[in-house]
Amino acid sequence: MSMSLAAETPSRAITEPYRTRRTFAIISHPDAGKTTLTERLLAAAGAIQSAGAVRGKAGTRSTRSDWMEMEQQRGISITSSVMTFDYDGLTLNLLDTPGHSDFSEDTYRTLTAVDAAIMVIDAAKGIEAQTLKLFEVCRLRDIPIITFINKVDREGLSPLDLIDEIQGKLALDLTPVLWPIGQGVDFHGYLDLLEKRVLNPQGKPIAEYNAIEDLLDNDALIEDPVFMTALETLEMATAMLPPFDLDTFHAGHLSPVLFGSALKGIGVAELLRTLGEWGPEPRPQPAIPAPIEPADEKVTGFVFKVQANMDANHRDRIAFVRLCSGTFTRGMRLKNVRSGKDMAVSNPMFFFGNDRELAEQAVAGDIVGIPNHGTLSVGDTLTEGATINVTGIPNFAPEIIRRVRLTDHMKTKQMAKALSDLSEEGVTQVFRRVVGADWIVGVVGQLQLEVLSSRVAKEYGVPITFESLNYEVARWIESDDPKELERFIAAQKMNIAEDRTGAPVFLAQNAWWADRAKQDFPKIRFLTTKERH
Numbered sequence: 001m002s003m004s005l006a007a008e009t010p011s012r013a014i015t016e017p018y019r020t021r022r023t024f025a026i027i028s029h030p031d032a033g034k035t036t037l038t039e040r041l042l043a044a045a046g047a048i049q050s051a052g053a054v055r056g057k058a059g060t061r062s063t064r065s066d067w068m069e070m071e072q073q074r075g076i077s078i079t080s081s082v083m084t085f086d087y088d089g090l091t092l093n094l095l096d097t098p099g100h101s102d103f104s105e106d107t108y109r110t111l112t113a114v115d116a117a118i119m120v121i122d123a124a125k126g127i128e129a130q131t132l133k134l135f136e137v138c139r140l141r142d143i144p145i146i147t148f149i150n151k152v153d154r155e156g157l158s159p160l161d162l163i164d165e166i167q168g169k170l171a172l173d174l175t176p177v178l179w180p181i182g183q184g185v186d187f188h189g190y191l192d193l194l195e196k197r198v199l200n201p202q203g204k205p206i207a208e209y210n211a212i213e214d215l216l217d218n219d220a221l222i223e224d225p226v227f228m229t230a231l232e233t234l235e236m237a238t239a240m241l242p243p244f245d246l247d248t249f250h251a252g253h254l255s256p257v258l259f260g261s262a263l264k265g266i267g268v269a270e271l272l273r274t275l276g277e278w279g280p281e282p283r284p285q286p287a288i289p290a291p292i293e294p295a296d297e298k299v300t301g302f303v304f305k306v307q308a309n310m311d312a313n314h315r316d317r318i319a320f321v322r323l324c325s326g327t328f329t330r331g332m333r334l335k336n337v338r339s340g341k342d343m344a345v346s347n348p349m350f351f352f353g354n355d356r357e358l359a360e361q362a363v364a365g366d367i368v369g370i371p372n373h374g375t376l377s378v379g380d381t382l383t384e385g386a387t388i389n390v391t392g393i394p395n396f397a398p399e400i401i402r403r404v405r406l407t408d409h410m411k412t413k414q415m416a417k418a419l420s421d422l423s424e425e426g427v428t429q430v431f432r433r434v435v436g437a438d439w440i441v442g443v444v445g446q447l448q449l450e451v452l453s454s455r456v457a458k459e460y461g462v463p464i465t466f467e468s469l470n471y472e473v474a475r476w477i478e479s480d481d482p483k484e485l486e487r488f489i490a491a492q493k494m495n496i497a498e499d500r501t502g503a504p505v506f507l508a509q510n511a512w513w514a515d516r517a518k519q520d521f522p523k524i525r526f527l528t529t530k531e532r533h
Contacts, residue, residue, distance in 0.1 A: 021365025022279040023093040028120035029128035033150040037262035047085035082351040113304040113322035123156030142252035153261040155184035175244040178258040182226040282365035285324040292324040294364035299326030302390035306425040318369040319376035334382040379532025394529040398442025402466035418460040431497035473508040475526040
C-alpha cells in the first residue's frame with residue numbers, strides 16, 4: 001500500500017508582498033463547530049493565548065469572532081467578522097461567517113472577498129442543508145475548498161461513508177491529508193499523510209515512516225486492532241481517490257480533507273499548515289470592463305460589508321474593503337466609482353474581531369476597514385481613478401416582507417436613520433411604497449427580524465415592531481422598453497415600491513400573482529437578484 005501527495009510546497013522567497021496573503025472564510029452548517037475552529041486556528045497561530053468558548057461556563061472567555069452581545073447570548077454567529085494575523089511568514093485574513101441560513105446574504109457577500117474556504121462538516125451529520133448552499137456559492141466562483149471533518153472524537157459516520165457522501169452530494173474530488181485512527185471512545189490518534197507520521201490523540205508524534213507499509217513493522221501499532229482497521233480504510237480511500245494536485249485544488253475541483261476535533265484542538269495545527277502551504281494567493285477579481293489582476297500597480301478594492309456601531313460609544317460605521325490590486329497607503333485618495341467622488345482614507349484599520357489597529361499600508365488580499373459616515377455602501381468599488389466596477393455582489397429578493405411599526409412617533413427621524421444604516425450594512429432591505437409612506441423591510445429569515453429590532457433598539461434607542469402585509473413576493477423590475485416599464489408601474493401603482501437606491505420593486509400578494517404579472521407583461525424582467533454597485 002502506498003500513499004503520496006503530489007504537491008509541491010511553494011517557496012517563501014517572495015518579492016511581491018501580496019503573494020504572502022491568504023484570505024479565506026470558514027463555512028459550515030450551524031453547530032458544526034465553525035466558530036470553535038476559528039478560535040483554535042487563532043490560538044494555533046499564536047494570535048491569541050487561549051481559545052474562547054461559544055457556549056461556556058462562567059469565567060470562560062468568549063470568542064473573538066462572535067463579539068456582538070446577541071451572538072454571545074445565543075451562541076451563534078450573526079455577522080461576519082474579520083481577523084488579520086501572521087503565521088509562518090504569511091499574513092492571514094480570516095473571515096468568520098454566519099452559518100445560520102437566515103444570514104446567508106452576509107455570508108454570500110463575504111465569500112466574494114475570499115480566495116479560499118475551509119468547509120467544516122460534522123462527522124456525525126455529514127453534509128447538511130446550509131453546507132450544501134454555501135458550497136454551491138463557492139462553486140459559482142470556483143473558490144478552492146479545504147474540508148475539515150470535525151468531531152472525530154465523538155461517534156459518527158465512518159471516514160469512507162463521509163468521503164462517499166461528500167463526493168456524491170458535492171461532486172468534489174477529495175484527497176486525505178489527516179486520517180483518523182478510530183472515532184469516538186475508540187479514537188486513538190491520526191495519521192499525518194503530509195509529514196508521514198502517526199500522532200496520538202494529544203497530537204504527539206509516536207511514529208514516522210517513509211512508505212506507509214513501514215508501519216506494519218511497528219509492533220506497538222499493529223497490535224492495536226483500531227489502528228489496523230484505520231490502515232485498511234485508508235488503503236481503500238487512496239485506491240479510489242486521486243492524488244493531490246495543486247492546480248486542480250486552486251481551480252476549485254479538488255479538496256484536501258482533514259479529520260479532527262476543533263474543541264480538542266485535534267488536527268488544527270495541521271489544518272493551518274495546509275492552508276499556509278497550499279492556500280492560494282490573491283486571485284483575479286471579476287469586474288467590468290475586465291478582471292482585476294492582483295499584480296496591477298493601481299489600487300482597486302471593493303466594499304463587501306458595512307458594519308455600524310462596532311464601537312457603540314462613538315457610533316462608528318466601518319466599510320470593510322477587500323483590496324484587489326496595488327499598494328494602498330494611509331492618507332491615499334480613492335475614487336468611489338458609484339458616486340464619482342474622491343475620498344481621503346485617513347484612518348484605515350486592520351481588524352481582529354472588534355479590536356482594531358491603524359493600517360499604514362496594505363496590499364492585494366488584505367481586508368481594510370474604512371470609517372465613514374454613510375459615504376460607502378456594500379458593492380462600492382474604490383480605485384485610484386479608473387472607472388472599474390467589481391461584479392458578483394448581489395442583493396437577494398426577500399422571503400419575508402413586513403411593515404415597520406414605530407411605537408414612539410417622535411423618533412421617526414431616528415428610525416429612518418437606523419433603517420438606512422442597517423440596509424446599507426446588509427442586515428435588511430428597506431422599501432418605500434410609491435403610494436403611502438410606509439417603511440417596509442424585507443429579510444431572508446425570521447431571525448433577521450429579531451436582530452433588526454434588537455439592534456435598532458440598542459444602537460439607536462428606537463423601539464420598533466413589525467406587522468404583516470398583504471405581500472409575500474418582492475421582485476425588482478426592469479425592461480429594455482422604458483415605456484413598457486412606465487405602463488406596468490402605472491398599472492400596478494399600489495403594488496410598487498422603491499429600494500434604497502430608488503430602483504422599482506414589484507410587491508405581489510403571492511407567487512401566483514407574480515407569475516400572472518409575468519404573463520401579462522412579457523417585456524418586463526422580474527428579478528430575484530440585483531447587482532450592487
